[in-house]
Amino acid sequence: MFDGHTLCGLFDDTVAAFGDAPALVGPDTALTWTEYGARVGALAPALRTLGLEPGDTVALATRNTPHFHVVDTAILRAGGVPFSLQVTDPAERSAALMDTAGARLLLTEQEFLPAARDIAQRVGAHVTVVVIDGDAGAHPETCVADLLTDGLQDRTASLPQIDAEDIATLIFTSGTTGAPKAVQLSHRAVVSSLRGTHTLAPVSPGGRVLSYLPLSHIAERFMSYYLSLGSGCTIYCVPDPHRLYEAIRQVRPTRFFAVPRVWEKLADRAKDLLDARPGLEDALTATQDGQSILGTDERFAPILAELGLDAAEHRGTATAPSSRWVLEFFETLGAPIAEIWGMSEAIMCTMNPPGRAKPGSVGVLLPGVQGRVADDGELLIRGSNVMSGYLGEPEHTAAAFDADGWLRTGDLGEIDADGYLRLVGRKKDILITATGKNVVPVVVENAIKEQTRLLDYVVAIAEGRRYVTALLVPDYEQLQAFAAEHGLSADVCSLVQNPTVHAEIERAIAAANEQLAGPESVRAWVLLDQQWRPGGDEVTPTMKLRRSVIADKYAPVIDRLYRAAP
The missing domain is CATH 2.30.38.10 (Luciferase; Domain 3)
Incomplete structure (x- = not known):
């Protein structure tokens, strides 16, 4: 595995090796590797008839579906440079990214066709919109089904030779520090990261992975899509992220990657399962207290099976700092999570090897x-x-x-x-207080989140201020569960003002302050009456905080915090 020098080479080897094994599975589509290869072989020369030349960029506005994988791989085969737009982004933002990339071809699903037309119009130059799903002739735009006419399958001679230094994709930076920049990632960079990953955490051939994170981010493209091209793993596509936890249970992935917030949600679900099984909560406490060896208590096996994590040979996390309690919790259950580190500009940089992980x-x-x-x-x-x-x-x-x-x-x-x-x-996130103290915000934020399940996001505020305060965003699901346990009204608007809820938050803040250094301790906080959605103003698609945006947007709230605090 991973012997080729380009993603196209890896794909060819995998199609030949895995043939009739499942390659792509979605809610309404399933393809074997042979079928995947045939569709790519037919579509790649067809895309050339649209004027796609080697090195041309192509935008995709799609969900996580088998159609995406077929089209993206076909673009690679045709010598193009595919990149993904976030389908929930405003049309103006997507048009700006297309302008930066110089893309004049936009591929989308029927569901997003009105938005794609809007984006194309805003680009200000001729943009061809192609629909990747649905029947031929269903709308004025070209459809992939229109392109796959008889005879196109034989035009492989027109396809270019792909080189390791050719660009495989563009990944736009999150824009947390200015206008997004288009990171050019070559086949060489992607394949190098695949080989390095396989060396430190070997990938079993023909496993199962989930595709559910935003395809505009390198984490999703690498951890499911590119990994499968070289290993033969079946990709189970999850176009609706709200069905993620159901999909994990059904698929039982052999490798599972998630951002820290997803692991926190899984930990909450595991705790609920433990609470429903008399005796297991005591076993968990005993294990965490060191009275038994971590990961050896078979009584936890049904919990992992219920979550869908019992078959995972590797569980990874990255993109943001992880909470210590979540890592320790899953290690206790016998399912350690390997923290890894990478970035858009360098894909994979480090991994905690299985069996040799070092906490922290x-x-x-x-x-x-x-x-x-x-x-x-x-x-x-x-x-x-x-x-x-x-x-x-x-x-x-x-x-x-x-x-x-x-x-x-x-x-x-x-x-x-x-x-x-x-x-x-x-480096850019270090907060310097008015008294000259340096505060690392994630240390404060994770300390608070470790103390309560009621919070979705915590934002530490301290830059140029006398002390640390915090903006708190509730986890609506956990807040309503808390209300049921305490006989409170389930109305979220009233809950964020409820004295019982505030007492729980105050307890968590006090417990966190006991662990934090003096300059890091939180003196005041506010619980916001709203949710922050990934891809929105406050949070990137991979759940990173847009700190500068938050500071500007909530400046009046922050100012009131400092006026009210002692």
């Missing part, structure tokens, strides 16, 4: 990746996994590297004597 670290550097810590504590990376630069932005590209070619990651960290990396925080 994000693991060791992958083979072919070099890392060092600069004098100011910033982590620098160099290797075959690194990007080919920002598209059309030579100045930003130059600024991303130092004079010796090391990529500036923006993360602060330490590498210990055993080669394990510990992240301290984002």
Whole structure:
């Protein structure tokens, strides 16, 4: 596995090796590897008839479906550079990304056709919209079914030879520090990360993975899509993220990657299952107190089976700092989560190898990746996994590297004597109080979230202020469960003002403050009467906080906190 030099080469090898095994499974579509290969072989030359030339960028506005995988792989085969738009983004934002990429071809689903037309109109240049699902002739736009006419399957001679340095995709930065930049990731960078991952955490051939995170992010593309191209894993597509937990139970993935918030939700579900089984809560407490060896109590096996995690040979997390209690909780259940670290500009950088994980670290550097810590504590990376630069932005590209070619990651960290990396925080996120104290916000935020299940997001505020305060966003599901337990009204609007709820939050804040250093302790807080959705103003699609946006949007609320606090 992973012997080729391009994603197209990996795909060809996998189609030949796995043939009639399932490749793509969705709510209404299932394809074997042979069928997947045939559709790509037919569609790639058909896309060339639309004027797609090698190196041309192509935008996709789709959900996580088998149609996406067929089309994206066909674009690669045709020599194009596919990239995904977030389907929930405003049309203006998507049009700006297409402009940056120079894309004049937009592929979408019938469901999003009105939005795609809006995006195309806003681009201000001729954009061809192609619908990837549905029947031929169903609408004025070209449909993939229209393209797959007789004879196109034989036009493979027109397809270009794909090179390892050709660009495989564009990943737009989250825009938390300015306008999004288009990261160019070559086949070389992707395949290098796949090989390194396989070396540290071997992938069993023909396993099962879920595709549910935003396809515009490298985490989803890498952890399901690209991984399957080289390993033959079946991708189970989850177009509706609200059905994720049901899908985990049904599929029982052999590898499962999730952002920290998903793991927190799974931990909440596991706790509910433990509460419903007399005696297991005591077993969990005893294990955590060190009275038994972690992961050896078979009584926890039904809990993992009910969650759908009992067959997972590897469980990973990244994109944001993880809560210590969640990691310890799953280790206790016998399902340790491996923290890993990467970024859009360098894909995979580190992993905690199975059986050799070091708590508090994000693991060791992958083979072919070099890392060092600069004098100011910033982590620098160099290797075959690194990007080919920002598209059309030579100045930003130059600024991303130092004079010796090391990529500036923006993360602060330490590498210990055993080669394990510990992240301290984002260089740009360090908060400096009016008294000159440095505060790492994620330390404060995780300390609070570890103390209560009622919060979805916590935002520490301290920049230029005398002390730390916090904006708290409720977890509506857990808040309503709390209301039922305490005989309170289930109306969320009244719950955020309820004295019993506030007492629980106050207890959690006090418990967190006992663990935090003096300058980190939270002096005031507010529980907001709203939810923050991934991809919205406050949170990126992968659930990272847009701190500068939050600070501006909630400035009046923050100012009131400091006026009211002692």
